Amino acid sequence: MKTKAALVYEHKKPLVIGELNLEPPKDKEVLIQYWAAGLCHSDVSVRDGVFRMPPIPCVPGHEGAGVVLAAGPGVTRVKPGDHVLVMWVPVCGQCYYCLRGQFQLCADRDKTRLGRMLDGTTRLTDGKQEIHSMLGVGTFSQYNVVSEQSILPMDKEIPFDIAALFGCAVITGIGxxxxxxxxxxxxxxxxxxxxxxxxxxxxxxxxxxxxxxxxxxxxxxxxxxxxxxxxxxxxxxxxxxxxxxxxxxxxxxxxxxxxxxxxxxxxxxxxxxxxxxxxxxxxxxxxxxxxxxxxxxxxxxxxxxxxxxCYYGSGDIRLGLKTILDLYKTGRLKTDLMISHRYSLEEINVGLADMESGKNVRGVIVY
Ligand SMILES: [Zn+2]
Ligand SMILES: [Zn+2]
Missing domain, CATH: 3.40.50.720 (NAD(P)-binding Rossmann-like Domain)
Structure with a gap:
């Protein structure tokens, strides 16, 4: 299928809007339609090459929420129709770190850090070359394929733009x-x-x-x-x-x-x-x-x-996010106050510039 995305082809240059080819999900992967993506300083670091990973060309964006459209073989954590939010550490639950409760240090981090799926391949191409996805989630693409380890199901009453922030800034700060x-x-x-x-x-x-x-x-x-x-x-x-x-x-x-x-x-x-x-x-x-x-x-x-x-709120990311979802539902979190502007994907460079100039507390792309 095709998807519209914002890409880094060259460091320190504005993102380029393009249409990409997206392969269907493989083992333990799902196809997601993102409805919201948060704009974060880490995306600027990817754009400018301050973070050396993922390699370019790539789709940045690591904060997102949307709906599962299809599940590949062996998926057990979610099903089509589920509303999900993105975790940018793909928690495996069984490595040396996960067994010690240090989910934020999960060994699978090293794989998605390269902008690839857990099997080392990519699902996005531009027709000429493979396109990397930031932290295996690349939320600046309207559709993407991600590992089921990178998402968490949530209640349908949670707004997508708010949920996108839970998966990065909110859990990082509160954690x-x-x-x-x-x-x-x-x-x-x-x-x-x-x-x-x-x-x-x-x-x-x-x-x-x-x-x-x-x-x-x-x-x-x-x-x-x-x-x-x-x-x-x-x-x-x-x-x-x-x-x-x-x-x-x-x-x-x-x-x-x-x-x-x-x-x-x-x-x-x-x-x-x-x-x-x-x-x-x-x-x-x-x-x-x-x-x-x-x-x-x-x-x-x-x-x-x-x-x-301290990385990603230090601890059980899934439990932390479930707690945050419950705190939000009971009115204990003021996350709504954080979103100062909403942008279309085409306006993404304006959104990133507004963040860099301090105009925004948090901007969100809504698809
Ligand atoms: Zn972030
Ligand atoms: Zn692990």
Missing amino acids: AVLNRAKVPPGSRVAILGLGGVGLNLVQGAYLANATQIIAIDRFKQKLDIAKQFGATYLIDATQENPVERIQELTNGMGIDFAFEAIGKAETIAMSYQFLRRGGTLVLVGIPDGEARFPLPLQEMVQFEKAVLG
Whole structure:
């Protein structure tokens, strides 16, 4: 069959809209019609070659939700007609990592990272060459074939555009707070960078009953939304020095938990300075491969400061998403506030530019 898609043929260039050939699903794969796809900074990193994978040409997009149209042989997790959301780690459930509950590190990640199906082949071509799909899901294609390991069924009442965000920013932010940092009630928390993930770090801290939730960004619009997500104090980094302000707000002690959601060496170094003795910094934003960060090692030991990496919310992704779906259904999540603009696939380059300029909290492609 044919599908319309947005493609990267050349790094650092606008995405190209094209029509591709899509092969039917093979073993344990399904054909999906996407109804929504989230625009995320990771897609820009793929477009610009900051992430070296997947190889080009490729279809970016790793946040999505839609309907299963057909199932290949051996599919047991979903059936045609199911509404599903995308997980960009294809959880196998039986590798070394999955058996230890570290589903986000599943060994099958290494296969879809290459932009291929779990069997190492691709289902998309442009007539001349094979086309890779970002993380095996390529949601910037109206139709795509994905492994059944990459999707999770959901109730039909959940809107597709909201569900698309659950599978990336929402679980990453909330999971970092609840699973990785295990923030206890009464904690003092600071969040640097209020994109989609950062706002969900705020939301996670609120769900964890943190009593001081300090949100930091350079954009007023994002600070305002953070307030609605539960931030108790806002720092506009264009007006105030966040390190000094946090020292003042904590009577010179520093914060219990800092979360960095930008992924730059300078902002990581800054976030480390927020910490009190015994405090923990959780790195959630993904830096480029060359980024390095010098640590004050003596202080780390003597003051027991910890720095943790956190990927995809650290933990059982399926359980985490089921919990998020339930929290949303019972009105406990403010995900609707995150979507500031909706775009057609043809408008995708405008949507990515709006995100890069800070105009958008989160933009979504609706098919
Ligand atoms: Zn994302
Ligand atoms: Zn696994």
